[in-house]
Amino acid sequence: MAYSAEAIRNVALVGHRxxxxxxxxxxLLFEGGVLARLGSVSDGTTASDVEADEQARQMSISMTLSSFEWAGRKINLLDTPGEPSFIADALGALRVSESAIFVINAVMGAEVTTRRLWKVAAERDIARMLFVNMLDRERADFYRTLESLKSAFGPHVVATEIPIGSEQSCNGVVDLVDMRAYRYEGSGRGNATEIEIPEQESARAQEYREKLLDEVAEVSDELMERYLEGAEISHEEIVDALKRGTNHGSIFPVVCGVATRNLGTNRLLEAIVEDLPSPVEHGAFETDEVTLEPLADRELFAYVFKTRADPFAGRINLLRVYQGTLAHDTQLANTRSHSKERIGQLIVFAGKGTTTADSFGPGDIGGVAKLKDTRAGDWLAARDEPIRMPTERLPAPVMAFAIEPKTKGDEDKVFTSLRRLQEEDPTIDLHRDAQTGQQIVAGLSQIHVEVIVDRLRSRFGAEVTLKPPRVPYQETIRAGAKAHGRHKKQSGGRGQFGDCHIEIAPLEPGGGFEFVDRIKGGAIPNSFIPAVEKGVREAMEHGVLAGYPVKDVRVTLFDGSFHSVDSSELAFKETGVTQAKQALEQANPVLLEPIMMVTIAVPEDTVGDVIGDLNSRRGRPQGMEPNGAITEIKAELPMAELLAYAPDLRSITGGQGDYTMEFLRYEEVPGHLVAKVLGAAAQEPVRA
Ligand SMILES: Nc1nc2c(ncn2[C@@H]2O[C@H](COP(=O)(O)OP(=O)(O)O)[C@@H](O)[C@H]2O)c(=O)[nH]1
Ligand SMILES: [Mg+2]
Incomplete structure (x- = not known):
């Protein structure tokens, strides 16, 4: 039987790595009775992070869905990666969840990825709760962390719990709504006992309860009025206002605990079912075209948000039902490919194992195996009506490598395996380099590409070598020039004749390529002009300096002549190529390199070293923003200086630094470096 939409809670666990x-x-799974014992990340025994590479790296790479029942509700919990290279899965989880729990390190406060994902959650109107974790760690400080969260996310971040004790001696929490205290012993299930609020926390508990009430009262005018008049606000009113305020982001409750000691997690489960919204409470899903209501008897619409490529089990898709009921053994339309899909088994991911279901009701999340032509981003629907989910703004894959199979003849295997991995991870870019013909695989970072290569080997048995990425240089011109010439061939039979005058001029950066036809009086017949343009465009594919594409130029064709018998498209195309090259030679051609905007998050005490290193890479710092123990540095750097940045940053910051980069613009390569680039290009010609 499907769960009713009122009973469902879809919750993404998100935050910095x-x-x-x-x-x-x-x-949560252990406390919820799904797991028999509490596994740990360091032993590689957790229910998520089950892939060998996730365990080896002690880091989540893909999202994990776990569904279980608690207090009569069905909780769909999505554990997501915090590492920026795998952010696509965190964004995907935030697409299909009404609620997110932001997990915070009580030593570090609001870290970079956490802030980034907060912004996304805010744009999507997701109910947000914060769990301040790691209270047992040295230098952990709940109150300092709370201040850091307030300064990052605004005044509506408010504690509904405070810890008892600190660091090693942290052993419980005080609930500020009920004014009750709990002590935890050991990490077993049911490890909490209610106690009196300890003497040393009681003043603080009062103080923070007041702050909580101030916030709660703001949820409605009526409540605020009574609160200001000094009227008693009942327990139910507080609970109700908290819930309403949380649903659409006017309150962000902060709870706390120690995940590895199962401390505070029973209360978090309680908060998930009591304070976070169901799909019904959160409201209909609306796009420009449709409104989907979480009602069981309406037409079905389900959105596929994750595809997993398993070499044995085949493809598994995770989907969320927005409207109607998804039943097994039915036929649905894929609204992208317009093909029909047979829904076989419905899979429920329950901790370490899976079970099956007959149907998923509206608002529910689950898995479907063996769809033939469906992947993440698709809608499955009762009828073939396309719906657009807003497109995900994913970071650009900037870390590119040329990839080659170690064994000749394995090209197809490598390529199809890469395609499978790409279905799973939309931030992988695969393309053939037009300049070199090389198969390029690009990811967001060094780690990202390493993971791809590891998975090619471990999942598909495909061994590959990577070649250093090549910087996509470009060429442009700094002056105007004219060229005139004829293409003539007279070798028996019909001749070849084409004649044109062109002028080349620089365009603004980003101007691309323009071709202007200013032929008057039929000096060249209209039918040959496209041929000239074709020739000119071909010449622009490989510039005269080092064969890199030429950008930001306008070519004007302003005169020419033709021969009524010997002129042909081919002849005009040829003359277009030659004249364009000649004009380029005389137009002061220069080499351009891509400049990236890099955002680097590093521990405060390494900022000096990181900046020093940026200077040695031709970096131009653009600003710095201290944020607790972490400082965020923005800088512009040439891509050529970033090819091996990840390992260097790791070593400068003792593994603590993170960075992301985005393409900014092209700039001229400084004079003293041009010879080096041209030399390298000559070593490995870019011409196909
Ligand atoms: N002391 C302490 N360590 C924790 C706590 N929670 C997680 N850890 C450890 O911190 C590391 C990262 O935890 P993990 O759950 O993988 O973080 P994630 O990247 O956010 O999924 C692991 O070594 C955990 O054992 C906590 O509450 N207290
Ligand atoms: Mg993780």
Missing amino acids: GTGKTSLHEA
């Missing part, structure tokens, strides 16, 4: 999301996911 290493804040304890996977450990918290584990503790």
